[in-house]
Amino acid sequence: MRSKLIISFVIVVIITGSIATIVGVHLIGEGVFKQAQEKVRTDLNSAREIYQREENDIKTVVRLTAERFYIKDALIRNDLPRLNSEIATVREREGLDILNLTDNNGRVIVRSRNSAIIGDDQTYSPILKKTLLEKETFSGTEIISKEELTKSSPALAEQAYFEIIPIPHAKPTTKTEETSGMVIKAAASVVDYNGNLLGVLYGGNLINRNYKIVDKIKETVFQGQVYKGKDIGTATIFQDELRISTNVTTKEGERAVGTRIANDVGEQVLVKGKPWIERAFVVKEWRITAYEPIKDIKGAIIGILYVGILEDNFVDMKNETIWFLLSITIIGVIIALVVAYFLAGSITNPIKHLAAASQQLAKGDFNQKVSVTSKDEIGELGNAFNFMISSIKERDEKLKQHTQQVVVRSERLAMIGQLAAGVAHEINNPLAGLRTYVKLINKEISDLGIPEGSFPKYLSLMERETIRCSEVVRNLLNFARQTDARPQLVDMNHILNEALSFIEHQIIMLDIKVEKNFGTLPQAVADFSQLQQVFMNIILNACEAMTTKGHLSLSTSYLESDNQIEIKIQDTGSGIPPEILPRIFEPFFTTKKKGTGLGLSVAYGIISQHKGTIDVNSTVGVGTTFIIKLPVQATLPKPDNHDAERLIT
Ligand SMILES: Nc1ncnc2c1ncn2[C@@H]1O[C@H](COP(=O)(O)OP(=O)(O)OP(=O)(O)O)[C@@H](O)[C@H]1O
Ligand SMILES: [Mg+2]
Numbered sequence: 001m002r003s004k005l006i007i008s009f010v011i012v013v014i015i016t017g018s019i020a021t022i023v024g025v026h027l028i029g030e031g032v033f034k035q036a037q038e039k040v041r042t043d044l045n046s047a048r049e050i051y052q053r054e055e056n057d058i059k060t061v062v063r064l065t066a067e068r069f070y071i072k073d074a075l076i077r078n079d080l081p082r083l084n085s086e087i088a089t090v091r092e093r094e095g096l097d098i099l100n101l102t103d104n105n106g107r108v109i110v111r112s113r114n115s116a117i118i119g120d121d122q123t124y125s126p127i128l129k130k131t132l133l134e135k136e137t138f139s140g141t142e143i144i145s146k147e148e149l150t151k152s153s154p155a156l157a158e159q160a161y162f163e164i165i166p167i168p169h170a171k172p173t174t175k176t177e178e179t180s181g182m183v184i185k186a187a188a189s190v191v192d193y194n195g196n197l198l199g200v201l202y203g204g205n206l207i208n209r210n211y212k213i214v215d216k217i218k219e220t221v222f223q224g225q226v227y228k229g230k231d232i233g234t235a236t237i238f239q240d241e242l243r244i245s246t247n248v249t250t251k252e253g254e255r256a257v258g259t260r261i262a263n264d265v266g267e268q269v270l271v272k273g274k275p276w277i278e279r280a281f282v283v284k285e286w287r288i289t290a291y292e293p294i295k296d297i298k299g300a301i302i303g304i305l306y307v308g309i310l311e312d313n314f315v316d317m318k319n320e321t322i323w324f325l326l327s328i329t330i331i332g333v334i335i336a337l338v339v340a341y342f343l344a345g346s347i348t349n350p351i352k353h354l355a356a357a358s359q360q361l362a363k364g365d366f367n368q369k370v371s372v373t374s375k376d377e378i379g380e381l382g383n384a385f386n387f388m389i390s391s392i393k394e395r396d397e398k399l400k401q402h403t404q405q406v407v408v409r410s411e412r413l414a415m416i417g418q419l420a421a422g423v424a425h426e427i428n429n430p431l432a433g434l435r436t437y438v439k440l441i442n443k444e445i446s447d448l449g450i451p452e453g454s455f456p457k458y459l460s461l462m463e464r465e466t467i468r469c470s471e472v473v474r475n476l477l478n479f480a481r482q483t484d485a486r487p488q489l490v491d492m493n494h495i496l497n498e499a500l501s502f503i504e505h506q507i508i509m510l511d512i513k514v515e516k517n518f519g520t521l522p523q524a525v526a527d528f529s530q531l532q533q534v535f536m537n538i539i540l541n542a543c544e545a546m547t548t549k550g551h552l553s554l555s556t557s558y559l560e561s562d563n564q565i566e567i568k569i570q571d572t573g574s575g576i577p578p579e580i581l582p583r584i585f586e587p588f589f590t591t592k593k594k595g596t597g598l599g600l601s602v603a604y605g606i607i608s609q610h611k612g613t614i615d616v617n618s619t620v621g622v623g624t625t626f627i628i629k630l631p632v633q634a635t636l637p638k639p640d641n642h643d644a645e646r647l648i649t
Contacts, residue, residue, distance in 0.1 A: 040308065185202060234309075441459060
């Protein structure tokens, strides 16, 4: 029972603990990743700012240079050497990859890094075209072909070139190389003092293999933080789906330029033109990422700006939380075990004591008592048990006393019976002699001619008393079960009626009301006249106890389970005082002036001979009930030639 209690307790704790852990882990995991996504979203904003600033810087340089009067003057004067040297100086000073000048038709007149190639048309460039038309300064990102790059400088074309490196999760492609480049470009109009367009100055920086922007993002946004040897934050610029500038590294630790974007991300950003803010597989690991499209001045998607943070520290954080919650559950289970152990003990120990005490009780040890320590149901059970034991003990003692009394009584009666029988035997012969002698005297007197009976009355008194003595002796022998029974099939109700009819006269005289309650009885084997005598003796006693206007009730019933007949004779007489109750079956015990005290002793003797029992309940002032139980088939002793019977006739 104890283990059952403990197991159920622990199961409840494990279930609730596990549910709490699962829910907690889920919520916390979700929360952590949401927070990470939020962070990466703002990081992308910062990255865009940095990208924008780079573009603005170029724009400012180009605009300010275009506004310089010596550029205007040299252009008005068509002083190409001057223009060439001025523009080349600015380009070098500002660290621009490209800085060229066109005429007002968009044809190159100054190419700072390759002055030999001029006169080509640059109006293919949307930025330049817009500047020519609107005479303002414009900037943006543009894809520039290998040819165009080569014109500016073969080194740029080389810098832009990528052999595409295959990586997992990228969209399959047949493309093996990228020859064009992505350039952040600005173009500013050069106007004369009257506002007439003289030409357009355009410049820019190639992003391919130029890590300035991405490293600035890494430094500014992520402060170059490292987790377990890996950069927490990374940034990339894609030209279409190709990484052209990044600080994401390959397994070998090199910048992963030349690799392509994961298929699903590319689909979302390049095709659908929507930002991607969630987990993504970046080159070699999962990161929490943010991607957004880079558009050219016309709004066409030409690339992607990406920032991503390492997932590892969030995963570790999540795992730590799981472990934390798990340990709480485990500690909870241990505490539950300890609590359940003691709690179960406090329930099962008293029950164990009860069980042990009950076993002892079953073995007959009534001195058991359980200690009651609590006031709950178990305490009540203990109290009830103690009460039950004391009641059983009390009843057991009463029962013992009663049986002892019965045994003592029957032993005493048996002793008295032996004594009485002995005395009766001894007296029988002299009595028989006496009666013979009285008869002889009477005969001799009559022989003398003196008529019988007229002789002095002493002789007849002598004879009467002798007969009375014989009667007493017969009764004594009856009590001592020394007379023989004559067993026959009898109807107990009939015997009772017969006994009653003998005393009818007395009953009428005393105005006693008789009530009969006879049940249907089987025929029993018994001595008719002996039982008739028993019932007569008891009914007589009842009548004598009631004197007048009493109520006598006779009832019989068949006790099927014991195969016995029960006869009850009840009166409303004086009752028997408790102090004489144990003695009423003794021969010669009487409380009556003219009683011999043999009535009940004879009844006792006869009932015992019939293997029956006789009991009495009596309350002084209320009445007395005699209860006789007789077996239906008594095995009565066979008649033999006992001298008592012979002598008393
Ligand atoms: N129904 C009864 N009510 C009250 N007392 C009774 C009743 N039956 C018996 N007794 C008491 O038991 C005593 C013994 O009864 P028992 O029949 O043996 O002798 P007795 O009636 O006194 O004399 P006997 O029957 O020989 O004339 C009686 O003297 C009486 O005190
Ligand atoms: Mg009597």
